[in-house]
Structure formats: C-alpha cells, structure tokens
Amino acid sequence: MKIGEEMQLTIHAKGDKVNVLSHLLAKNPENLYERNHKGHIIRLFYDRFTDNEVEATIYAVPDPIVLTRDRANTYDITHYINDREFAVSSIFLSFIRSALSTGLNGLPKDEYREWVDHEFDYTFSFGPVSTSLKEKELEGLFGPLGFELSFMYPYGKGSPHYLVLKGKTTLQRGLRQLYVLIPVIDNYKHYYIDEKEREKLERYGEGWLSTHPQKSFIIQKALRFKELFAKMEESNINPKPVPSKDKVSLNVQRYERIIQIINAAEDKESIVDFGSGEGKLSTKLGFVNGVKEILAVEPSERETLKASKRFNEAASHNQFNMPQTIWGSLFYYDERLKHKDVMILCEVIEHIDIDRLKKVMDTILGQYQPKLLIITTPNSEYNERYDLGQHYRHEDHRFELTRTEFTSWCHERSHGYPYLCSISGIGDEDEKFGSPTQICVFEREEL
Incomplete structure (x- = not known):
C-alpha cells in the first residue's frame, strides 16, 4: 500500500x-x-x-x-x-x-x-x-x-x-x-439518516451482522439515536424516556427565544443567520417586524437549495421579507457580513473543532462586530435525561459543554472586546441538569 x-x-x-x-x-x-x-x-x-x-x-x-x-x-x-x-x-x-x-x-x-x-x-x-x-x-x-x-x-x-x-x-x-x-x-x-439507511444496513449486514458480538454498538453508531430508539422499542426494550416536549419542540423553542430577543432589540434591521441550513430560522425571521435584511449563510449547497425553496413558498405572504442566501463559511471572511445589527449561530459552534473556535470568535467579535451576537449550543449535563451515556446528541458534534464550561468559554471569548455576555437556558429546566439548550447573548457596548 x-x-x-x-x-x-x-x-x-x-x-x-x-x-x-x-x-x-x-x-x-x-x-x-x-x-x-x-x-x-x-x-x-x-x-x-x-x-x-x-x-x-x-x-x-x-x-x-x-x-x-x-x-x-x-x-x-x-x-x-x-x-x-x-x-x-x-x-x-x-x-x-x-x-x-x-x-x-x-x-x-x-x-x-x-x-x-x-x-x-x-x-x-x-x-x-x-x-x-x-x-x-x-x-x-x-x-x-x-x-x-x-x-x-x-x-x-x-x-x-x-x-x-x-x-x-x-x-x-x-x-x-x-x-x-x-x-x-x-x-x-x-x-441525513433515514429509513433507507436502515435498509442499507440490513442489506450490507446480511449474513454477518446478526451474529457479530458488537452488533448493538454497530447499529447504534450506524443509525444513530432516532433509529436506535425505534429498534429498541420494536424489541420491547424500554430505554429511559425522553421528555416528549423537548423531543418534539425544542428546536421551535430555540427559534422562539431568538426571535423574542430580536423583537426586544433596539437595532434589528440587518440579521446574519450563520449555518442557516435549510432555512427554518431565516424563514421565521422574515416575518419579524422591523427586519429589513436577512443574510442566510450556509456552506452546503444542498441545504441552501432547500432553504431557497422554503423562502419561495413563504414569499406568497405579503409581509414576508425574503432572505438572501449566501454560500459561505465561518472560516472564510466575508466583507458583506460586517457591522450588522444581529448575528446568529444557532446550534453551530458544537460542529466545529473547539481549538478552531477562537479564530472564529475573533473574526466575529473583532471584524464583523455585530451589535448583537446570539449563540445557542447543547447543555451536555442534560444528556443524562436522554440516557446518552458518553455520546453526544448528534454524530457530527465535536464537543458539548456543561453550563460552567459554556459560561467560562463565553467570557473568555469576549475578553478584550467591547461585549457584555448574558447566559441562560432554553427548554424545560431540570433541577439537577438545567435546560437542554444554553444560550449566550453578546451585546456590543457603545465606545
């Protein structure tokens, strides 16, 4: 070789x-x-x-x-x-x-x-x-x-x-x-892992997977949590219950909190939605009063095409402000993103190697300089409620932080820049583990 x-x-x-x-x-x-x-x-x-x-x-x-x-x-x-x-x-x-x-x-x-x-x-x-x-x-x-x-x-x-x-x-x-x-x-x-992935696993695993001593581990890794839980239910094995509200609507709760923060902001005419994916949040932003410009930034062409379709469907409503899709990444500086009122990283930072995040944050706080920066990320302590053991919530997560770690990280990243940090939780709060999602709002001070 x-x-x-x-x-x-x-x-x-x-x-x-x-x-x-x-x-x-x-x-x-x-x-x-x-x-x-x-x-x-x-x-x-x-x-x-x-x-x-x-x-x-x-x-x-x-x-x-x-x-x-x-x-x-x-x-x-x-x-x-x-x-x-x-x-x-x-x-x-x-x-x-x-x-x-x-x-x-x-x-x-x-x-x-x-x-x-x-x-x-x-x-x-x-x-x-x-x-x-x-x-x-x-x-x-x-x-x-x-x-x-x-x-x-x-x-x-x-x-x-x-x-x-x-x-x-x-x-x-x-x-x-x-x-x-x-x-x-x-x-x-x-x-995306869907039912076709289960079918492919069955086809490629035929004749050897059913007798493999690491069968459960392989299935768990190959299909990830959604399909794993379904398989466990089919086998009459009861996993620790996942709170139904969070499972269904935690993402919606994140969007609602972000929009609530933007509604309360004095300046909100221009918004950057970083890692906008298929455009769910950007679509909701298109209906927020006072917003005039939405830049939906996404590195995946496939997701951007889905977002464009979603935006076009929403455009049938007279009061919808059409977002502009931008093909870009946190690692590539873009002059068009400077000095906006709001910048959002909703469930984005955990997909980046943590040792590379400092440069990303320096670019955002030092060069883009939004008046408001909103970041959401999982609270790793809450994973106990999902019975995930040592696993992250998503297979592409590079890390997940505890509440203490996230608070420390936010203050470290804002050090040296004119930003105040405000940290809270999103979703049903557990007395021991806190909320499933944590959010930090970086607000730029007037110089």
Missing part, C-alpha cells in the same frame, strides 16, 4: 485465478478508471495484476479545477471545513460507491457470477483514519469477522493512521463490511 495525501482503499488478493477480480470489480486492468464526483477526482488502478495476485487501489482527491471554476455555485465547501473530510469516512465511501457498485452488489457479467461467492486471501488497507476508538476496540469490530488487524502510523502515533485487514473472504462480503464499519469507526456521517 502506497501512503499518500489522498483518501484511499487498497484491495490486495491472492489465490489461483485471482485475476477474476477485475471482472468482479468490472474494471479493466489495462485502463485507468477516472471519474469526477462532487468536486473530487476518483481514480482506480491496478498496482499488480497476475493470475495469482492482484492489487487495486482506489482513491479520491479534491479536483482543483472544479473547486476553482464552480466555487460560487456547485461545490459544497463543507468538505473543507473540518479535517475529518480528508479522512476515510462515509464521505469517502459515497465518492467511491459508484466505482465499486459491481463488487458491492455482486453483479458481474453472467459468466463470472460463480466467482462472487468464491473466497480469496484478501488484504484491505485504507486510510487515513481519524477515530476515537482504541486499537483493542477496533480489533473487537474486525476480529470477529475473521480479519487480522494491524495499524500503520506513517506520521507517528496519535496522527491519522491506516488500517490493514487480512483474512479469507469474498470481495462482496469484504466490501460490504467496510461500508458498514468505516462510518462506525469514524463516528461521522455527512448525510
């Missing part, structure tokens, strides 16, 4: 007539496979190809031409916000799924169908991997599948590393196991 900067998966196989692998993958060893997918170049090539030994590598790298040419329209810069996007994860798997579809589905040409269930000695090597799981925990996932697991740390311990799996299996089974377990070990999914 050649170590490079790109996300990659190497498939190495040995055995009599193993060159049939090219037909199982539907990739000609004489040709370089190259496609462009979502701003990435996907390549598959053979390092070695004989009757008894085959090695194929597939990798993905950002396409600089597409990134430059279509930057304002088609490319989703969410891929460049967090370092995890450069690691092998569900994003990488989505990039290479089309290239490996014949192998995953076990549907080569008819004359090679008999080889779909044929076992060879395989080595699957992939990386870089960024995971919080310890080596023994990783061995607990792959060992029961018959794989011998080893690790490569090309840049030293603690750095993103590469996993090497050796075992006797079929190509289809091996690929399907990787498609289930790679998102589990990365603990990150970049797309």
Whole structure:
C-alpha cells in the first residue's frame, strides 16, 4: 500500500485465478478508471495484476479545477471545513460507491457470477483514519469477522493512521463490511439518516451482522439515536424516556427565544443567520417586524437549495421579507457580513473543532462586530435525561459543554472586546441538569 495525501482503499488478493477480480470489480486492468464526483477526482488502478495476485487501489482527491471554476455555485465547501473530510469516512465511501457498485452488489457479467461467492486471501488497507476508538476496540469490530488487524502510523502515533485487514473472504462480503464499519469507526456521517439507511444496513449486514458480538454498538453508531430508539422499542426494550416536549419542540423553542430577543432589540434591521441550513430560522425571521435584511449563510449547497425553496413558498405572504442566501463559511471572511445589527449561530459552534473556535470568535467579535451576537449550543449535563451515556446528541458534534464550561468559554471569548455576555437556558429546566439548550447573548457596548 502506497501512503499518500489522498483518501484511499487498497484491495490486495491472492489465490489461483485471482485475476477474476477485475471482472468482479468490472474494471479493466489495462485502463485507468477516472471519474469526477462532487468536486473530487476518483481514480482506480491496478498496482499488480497476475493470475495469482492482484492489487487495486482506489482513491479520491479534491479536483482543483472544479473547486476553482464552480466555487460560487456547485461545490459544497463543507468538505473543507473540518479535517475529518480528508479522512476515510462515509464521505469517502459515497465518492467511491459508484466505482465499486459491481463488487458491492455482486453483479458481474453472467459468466463470472460463480466467482462472487468464491473466497480469496484478501488484504484491505485504507486510510487515513481519524477515530476515537482504541486499537483493542477496533480489533473487537474486525476480529470477529475473521480479519487480522494491524495499524500503520506513517506520521507517528496519535496522527491519522491506516488500517490493514487480512483474512479469507469474498470481495462482496469484504466490501460490504467496510461500508458498514468505516462510518462506525469514524463516528461521522455527512448525510441525513433515514429509513433507507436502515435498509442499507440490513442489506450490507446480511449474513454477518446478526451474529457479530458488537452488533448493538454497530447499529447504534450506524443509525444513530432516532433509529436506535425505534429498534429498541420494536424489541420491547424500554430505554429511559425522553421528555416528549423537548423531543418534539425544542428546536421551535430555540427559534422562539431568538426571535423574542430580536423583537426586544433596539437595532434589528440587518440579521446574519450563520449555518442557516435549510432555512427554518431565516424563514421565521422574515416575518419579524422591523427586519429589513436577512443574510442566510450556509456552506452546503444542498441545504441552501432547500432553504431557497422554503423562502419561495413563504414569499406568497405579503409581509414576508425574503432572505438572501449566501454560500459561505465561518472560516472564510466575508466583507458583506460586517457591522450588522444581529448575528446568529444557532446550534453551530458544537460542529466545529473547539481549538478552531477562537479564530472564529475573533473574526466575529473583532471584524464583523455585530451589535448583537446570539449563540445557542447543547447543555451536555442534560444528556443524562436522554440516557446518552458518553455520546453526544448528534454524530457530527465535536464537543458539548456543561453550563460552567459554556459560561467560562463565553467570557473568555469576549475578553478584550467591547461585549457584555448574558447566559441562560432554553427548554424545560431540570433541577439537577438545567435546560437542554444554553444560550449566550453578546451585546456590543457603545465606545
């Protein structure tokens, strides 16, 4: 396996007539496979190809031409916000799924169908991997599948590393196991998890997942909490009840509190909704009296398209103030966002690596200088009510803070800037754990 900067998966196989692998993958060893997918170049090539030994590598790298040419329209810069996007994860798997579809589905040409269930000695090597799981925990996932697991740390311990799996299996089974377990070990999914994800897990997990000793852990990580709770209910296992009001309307309560604060503000003509997603909050802001400009800033093109549709539907109301969508990120300075009356980060900061937040806050408080900055984030203490154990509320959260930690963080970030902090809770308050959401309002003092 050649170590490079790109996300990659190497498939190495040995055995009599193993060159049939090219037909199982539907990739000609004489040709370089190259496609462009979502701003990435996907390549598959053979390092070695004989009757008894085959090695194929597939990798993905950002396409600089597409990134430059279509930057304002088609490319989703969410891929460049967090370092995890450069690691092998569900994003990488989505990039290479089309290239490996014949192998995953076990549907080569008819004359090679008999080889779909044929076992060879395989080595699957992939990386870089960024995971919080310890080596023994990783061995607990792959060992029961018959794989011998080893690790490569090309840049030293603690750095993103590469996993090497050796075992006797079929190509289809091996690929399907990787498609289930790679998102589990990365603990990150970049797309919405719905009923199709359950169906995919059942399909790819057929024949091995039901007997895996870590089955519950895998399902929990693969489907996350909504589907996990549903499965527990179907199995007549009763989890600790989640407060029904919070489960249904906590998001609405956040929006209502934010709008309440804006209504009470003296200056509210211009508002920036950072991380506006599919536009739910920005739509509500469009009906607030006194608001003249709403900038809905979002790095995801897909979410921005959903927001635009939502805004157009709301535009049928005469009193709706149409928000302006801006394709942008907290990590890219934008002159258009300076000196607005209100800036909002609703459930945003916890999606950013905490050591990168200082620079974000310095940009907001030091350069954008809104008169009012509103930040909401989960209260990690309240997770006890959800019976989440050591898990965060969302698979993409990089951290969650206690009330004390959040208070300290807010005051530290405002230090040196002319802002006063006001911190409170949102949602039903528990006597021991506080409210599920915490909110800080940074109010700029007149100089």
